[in-house]
Amino acid sequence: xxxxxxxxxxxGSSQPSEASLKSKRGMFRKDLHHMMYGxxxxxxxxxxxxxxxxxxxxxxxxxxxxxxEDVATKRGNLxxxxxxxxxxxxxxxxxxxxxxxxxxxxxxxAKKITWRDED
Amino acid sequence: xxxxxxxxxxxxxxxKSPETPQPPSTATPPAPPLSTDHTATPTPxxxxxxxxxxxxTTRPPFNTRPWQQQPYSHFSLPSPPLPSSSSSPGGIAIGVxxxxxxPPPPASFSSLAPPSYGxxxxxxxxxxxxxxxxxxxxxxxxxxxxxxxxxxSLRPQSGxxxxxxxxxxxxxxxxxxxxxxxxxxxxSPSSSQNPHAQNQPWLSSGNQGKPPLPTPTLRPQTSSQSxxxxxxxxxxxxxxxxxxxxxxxxxxxxxxxxxSGSGQLQENYGQQFPPSRxxxxxxxxxxxxxxxxxxxxxTSQSSPFHSGPPSKxxxxxxxxxxxxxxxxRSIQDIVNQIDPSEKLDPEVEDILADIAEDFVESIxxxxxxxxxxxxxxxxxxxxxxxxxxxxxxxxxxxxxGDEIKLYKKPFVSDVHRxxxxxxxxxxxxxxxxxxxxxxxxxxNAKGHMAKGPANIIGSPT
Numbered sequence: 001x002x003x004x005x006x007x008x009x010x011x012g013s014s015q016p017s018e019a020s021l022k023s024k025r026g027m028f029r030k031d032l033h034h035m036m037y038g039x040x041x042x043x044x045x046x047x048x049x050x051x052x053x054x055x056x057x058x059x060x061x062x063x064x065x066x067x068x069e070d071v072a073t074k075r076g077n078l079x080x081x082x083x084x085x086x087x088x089x090x091x092x093x094x095x096x097x098x099x100x101x102x103x104x105x106x107x108x109x110a111k112k113i114t115w116r117d118e119d
Numbered sequence: 120x121x122x123x124x125x126x127x128x129x130x131x132x133x134x135k136s137p138e139t140p141q142p143p144s145t146a147t148p149p150a151p152p153l154s155t156d157h158t159a160t161p162t163p164x165x166x167x168x169x170x171x172x173x174x175x176t177t178r179p180p181f182n183t184r185p186w187q188q189q190p191y192s193h194f195s196l197p198s199p200p201l202p203s204s205s206s207s208p209g210g211i212a213i214g215v216x217x218x219x220x221x222p223p224p225p226a227s228f229s230s231l232a233p234p235s236y237g238x239x240x241x242x243x244x245x246x247x248x249x250x251x252x253x254x255x256x257x258x259x260x261x262x263x264x265x266x267x268x269x270x271x272s273l274r275p276q277s278g279x280x281x282x283x284x285x286x287x288x289x290x291x292x293x294x295x296x297x298x299x300x301x302x303x304x305x306x307s308p309s310s311s312q313n314p315h316a317q318n319q320p321w322l323s324s325g326n327q328g329k330p331p332l333p334t335p336t337l338r339p340q341t342s343s344q345s346x347x348x349x350x351x352x353x354x355x356x357x358x359x360x361x362x363x364x365x366x367x368x369x370x371x372x373x374x375x376x377x378x379s380g381s382g383q384l385q386e387n388y389g390q391q392f393p394p395s396r397x398x399x400x401x402x403x404x405x406x407x408x409x410x411x412x413x414x415x416x417x418t419s420q421s422s423p424f425h426s427g428p429p430s431k432x433x434x435x436x437x438x439x440x441x442x443x444x445x446x447x448r449s450i451q452d453i454v455n456q457i458d459p460s461e462k463l464d465p466e467v468e469d470i471l472a473d474i475a476e477d478f479v480e481s482i483x484x485x486x487x488x489x490x491x492x493x494x495x496x497x498x499x500x501x502x503x504x505x506x507x508x509x510x511x512x513x514x515x516x517x518x519x520g521d522e523i524k525l526y527k528k529p530f531v532s533d534v535h536r537x538x539x540x541x542x543x544x545x546x547x548x549x550x551x552x553x554x555x556x557x558x559x560x561x562x563n564a565k566g567h568m569a570k571g572p573a574n575i576i577g578s579p580t
Contacts (some may be wrong), residue, residue, distance in 0.1 A: 025521065056516040059524075066526045073529055 028054045445475040480507060 032053050036045045045103045068082040080101065150475045447468045454461050465469075486502040493502070507513040 052517045055519060058514055059514060059519070062524050069526055070529060075371070 025051075026054070028057060032057070150458055201272055372566070443476070445472045447472065 029050055032050050033045060036042050036050065036053065041049070064083065064086060067086050068078060071085060072078045072082045084094065084097060087097065384559040447465075450463070450468050450471050454463055482503060483498075485506045486498055490496070490498045491506060499520070501520070504515060504518055507515065
């Protein structure tokens with residue numbers, strides 16, 4: 001499960017994990033930059049704002065994953081349906097997620113067909 | 120400790136109960152915080168007896184609020200930080216701010232150890248308790264002032280008098296009016312009387328009004344006490360005529376300051392302020408902490424804390440802003456953000472400011488405890504963040520740094536695992552049997568299956 005690797009990383013050596021974390025600080029910087037502009041912020045949002053939004057996003061994802069692990073603990077594996085279960089109450093998000101997943105499926109199918117055709 | 124029981128017992132012997140400052144709120148038993156407070160106060164004669172009856176009556180509704188029990192209400196209603204409060208943080212917290220006592224009753228007051236002061240504070244802060252704040256340092260102006268006098272009542276009576284006017288200054292307008300009005304049955308200006316009428320119902324129902332705060336089990340007493348004191352005091356004012364009670368018992372002593380103050384008020388509502396202001400200032404100079412804690416509730420009335428010369432009425436706002444964490448202006452701004460047409464009563468603003476203050480105090484106190492637990496003498500952001508996250512369910516993005524949040528797999532004991540395995544086995548067996556035998560036997564199989572797991576579950580005990 002996800003906890004295993006993260007805990008190992010943390011326990012084994014704090015420095016590397018911290019370093020990696022720090023280096024991953026701006027993981028979503030570029031994407032968030034554009035997304036914020038799309039949602040109404042300035043074309044060049046403040047770096048502090050982007051950092052804050054990134055913190056919020058990371059925190060949200062972390063909490064979501066923890067909850068998904070709780071849900072999937074009995075099964076032992078983590079599936080996409082666990083996440084869908086957690087956002088079941090948020091209809092816009094849920095619909096968007098299912099739409100994206102179905103699109104992903106379609107793309108995979110299309111790729112398979114393409115490959116087959118090529119072959 | 121004996122606070123609660125003593126407080127209840129103290130009713131008959133108000134003055135004698137040395138350590139029973141707080142009227143035993145019917146609500147609860149927060150022994151640890153109260154006990155600490157209790158021990159700290161040498162002369163607790165905080166109007167225990169008279170207030171108790173009221174508190175008892177008012178207390179129950181207080182605690183029965185639904186939102187009080189919700190651990191994670193959005194607003195700062197705290198999931199009662201039981202663990203934190205249980206550990207003597209209440210006592211510690213009280214002591215931490217250590218607002219120095221006001222000068223006048225200073226002799227008596229200053230002699231009190233910080234914890235005692237805090238105790239008083241906690242008692243007074245009953246309404247804030249709901250939020251689980253540590254003994255709020257800043258009780259309602261009335262209650263606090265009165266408490267002081269009561270404490271000092273053991274000592275000189277003059278102290279309370281001087282304090283009463285100042286205390287009144289401290290009180291928010293609403294409360295101040297109430298106290299003044301209550302005490303001044305006489306010809307006080309019509310303006311004062313009008314608010315009185317309005318405030319009265321507020322007072323009487325004050326318990327209910329104040330506590331829309333969840334009362335953490337740990338601090339119920341203090342909150343209730345403070346609340347009781349307030350209501351009690353206000354009521355007392357109504358009944359007592361000015362300048363009569365100083366000699367009375369301690370319980371009345373609490374009210375004494377007010378009555379004496381009210382007497383002054385009676386003469387002239389406006390005039391009262393200058394004298395009280397002076398005294399107030401004296402008190403303030405005593406302890407900056409005190410001053411900060413006692414943010415003058417009445418903006419119009421409070422005099423600037425730090426300004427030496429007695430200020431006139433208009434200066435109140437400056438004082439308040441310098442001593443308050445959240446000024447009324449900021450509260451109004453926040454309300455405007457929510458709804459531009461919304462208006463808040465002055466009492467509500469006062470209470471909100473009090474709540475904010477209590478919140479900050481409790482948070483800081485617990486953060487300090489965590490820092491100490493961390494064996495560090497520096498209060499860092501992570502201490503506060505941890506407390507908010509665990510006890511208040513508040514997350515503050517942007518301050519967390521790079522710390523990873525580890526996920527702990529839910530702990531499964533061995534016994535539980537065995538039982539789960541047994542259930543799975545029996546369910547598998549049931550499935551096979553049902554498949555083989557078909558429908559009719561399914562019921563039997565299920566019955567057997569149920570018995571199987573049940574046996575397994577039952578046996579390990």
